[in-house]
Amino acid sequence: MARTASTPRTLTTLAALSSSVLAACGGGSSASPPPPPPPPPPAVITRADASRFLAQASMGATADQISRVQAVGYAAWIDEQMAMAADTSRWDWLVAKGYNDIANKNSEAGFDSCAWRKLLTSPDTLRQRVTFALSEIVVAAIDGLVGGGWKAFSAAAYLDLLETHAFGNYRTLLQAISMSAPMGEYLTFRGNQKYNATTGANPDENYAREVMQLFSIGLLKLNADGTPITVGGKVQETYTQDDISGLARVFTGWNYDLAGGDTSTPDFKKRPMAMTASKHELGEKTFLGQTIPANTDGATSLTLALDVIFANANVAPFIGKQLIQRLVCSNPSTAYVSRVSAVFNNDGTGVKGNLAAVIKAILLDDEARNADHAGNANFAKLREPILRMTAWARAFGVNSASDAWVVGNTTDSSTRLGQSPLRSPSVFNFFRPGYVPPNTSIASASLVAPEFQITNESSVVGYLNFMQKLIGTGVGGTSDVKADYSAMLPLADNGQSLLDELNVLLAAGRVADASIATMKTALDTMPSGTDATRLNRIYAAILLVMATPEFIVQK
Known part of the structure; x- marks a missing residue:
């Protein structure tokens, strides 16, 4: 130094x-x-x-x-932050600065700047904190955003997507990331094709594996308090290789939505991917104990598959605990995780996955707010x-x-x-x-x-x-x-x-x-x-x- x-x-x-x-x-x-x-x-x-x-x-x-927290209290401050409109998006900032010039198609120019600008100054500071937390749970990274150029815009689009859904529903977020061009690039299912009987090539399984392992249910079956379920003293896995292979068939046929076939501007990186029906697997798709019938179209198959995943009991403790870790503490008590899981499963109106309610429950929980815990x-x-x-x-x-x-x-x-x-x-x-x-x-x-x-x-x-x-x-x-x-x-x-x-x-x-x-x-x-x-x-x-x-x- x-x-x-x-x-x-x-x-x-x-x-x-x-x-x-x-x-x-x-x-x-x-x-x-x-x-x-x-x-x-x-x-x-x-x-x-x-x-x-x-x-x-x-x-x-x-x-x-x-001073504001002192004046209105914790809950009201959270409500104010959640009601606050988002300021200029990363994408719009890049456009305003001229980074959409074709000369920048094959560079990352501008991305770090648009990302840091939000983190350092955006008034909706709670939304930025949750967006940052989500970016470390449903991960995509700029170095892996390969295909079509415009990496800065692809990365900006992904962060903007997370920001848009930061206080929304986790099921809606899963749908959005599963159709996003950046995620299709990062986990290599953009351009994924059905089984080829001639070559023996199977669909890419990358996203099917990670959407379960990392973005929703994890590797082991969990109790509502985040502890592993055991049978005869042995932990239980949430899925098998057959589940991955069955689910991978869902994520076939998806590719860029190239309106007019134009890649001279980055707009296709912001649009959800589109389905190419001829490349989608129309056979049965069996995973996690459920089967999507043969001849179900690609868009419907994706929605049904994510419904099956989201219905899994693991989603609440698996995602809820990670949000606690990103915001409050590394080792929340099982009681804390259980309370957050309960809100994840039911926000009080019968809705599962309400992130606004989950974030509020995490931050207002006694384990987060009681000053005695700071002495532990x-x-x-x-x-x-x-x-x-x-x-x-x-x-x-x-x-x-x-x-x-x-x-x-x-x-x-x-x-x-x-x-x-x-x-x-x-x-x-x-x-x-x-x-x-x-x-x-x-x-x-x-x-x-x-x-x-x-x-x-x-x-x-x-x-x-x-x-x-x-x-x-x-x-x-x-x-x-x-x-x-x-x-x-x-x-x-x-x-x-x-x-x-x-x-x-x-x-x-x-x-x-x-x-x-x-x-x-x-x-x-x-x-x-x-x-x-x-x-x-x-x-x-x-x-x-x-x-x-x-x-x-x-x-």
Whole structure:
């Protein structure tokens, strides 16, 4: 990490603090039955309470959002966010910037910018958080969007699709992704053809496998609380190879909807795929104990197949638990999962799969809101690198003067974040929901810690070095992606006041007093009294707080 002559003790302190970044994270896994409904929330929501809530429900806390949560309460804030209209789509931003010029057909130009712009600044912060969560469950990645060119638009269309359905119904989302051109590209069923008796070629089974394994029911049959069902002490698989082969017949005949056969503009990447009847398998399609009759057309077959999948009892605990993991904690109790599964199966009006109701249940559950859980050493999740960066950006009103948003690809773990939007290395996401870091106390406690799969010595240092530059100079020096620290300037000469505010804003007030005292000692060695020196103190203080385990581990 780079050193400056003005802040040697600060950065020495930072190095000491960052050494404990691989802190344990997880949560309880009680097998007891669900407790009674949670008590009403406290009449007074502190700033720290509001900041903790926003760490789970947004792309990052801001002073204004903290005040709003305090004023209206958790539930009303969620309702306001869900009612908020989405701002300019990623697709429309790319068009407005001229990236639909034919010269860009074979490039990814513009994608990272349109993705980061939404994550860092869109007012519908809850929708962006849920969209990001869904992008890590129903995964497609730009590197695998192959066919027809226009990769930036294909990736933008996929994220826009997830955003559109973030508060909709999960069954509708499954239909949308199963007909989307980007998913057809990524999981290779675009252009999939029926069995060829001459060559012996069978339909591509890629999507049929993953739509079950990753997007809906998982590998093992589950109880409503997320625990595996066992028979005679043995876990039970949800599907077999025969089920994959039978379902693969459904996903034949789908290809781009090329209106007029034109690929000189990217519009066909946004349209749902169309059916080529002659390439669709019309024989019986048997899977998961159900059979779609012979001579059923392609569109009807797809709808019937997804109805069968969605009716499976596994969908609620399998998807519900992953949403809890993406928003609140890595190891929710079985009671928490059971309560969320119940809402997934019935939103109170008899509707299954209502994501708005599920998200609200996750965020308002006693296990998420009760501050006592924050004191449980096993109740937590590692804040993934993208969310660390967005926490900083949101807290300090990051903007792009040029509206270019040149953050770029942040995948490099040694020099950047080790993670970048829609750039997962595989359909299994950046990390598995059941990942256990080996030879750790987390493993010894039989807990999981998904985000640790992309955490190592290189990524820890790379993150800090990247954020040090970003905090101080932004991307591209003074020209792009810069923060506004004006609200911090009046506090900067007083190290204690500055750190106390940053502690609440970034870490929900959880940074230990001893750590704050150590950081204050370091800040007190730095010059003060002018705006230039105040800014240097602000830069150092933010980086120190963002290096603490209390910030990096969300509780």
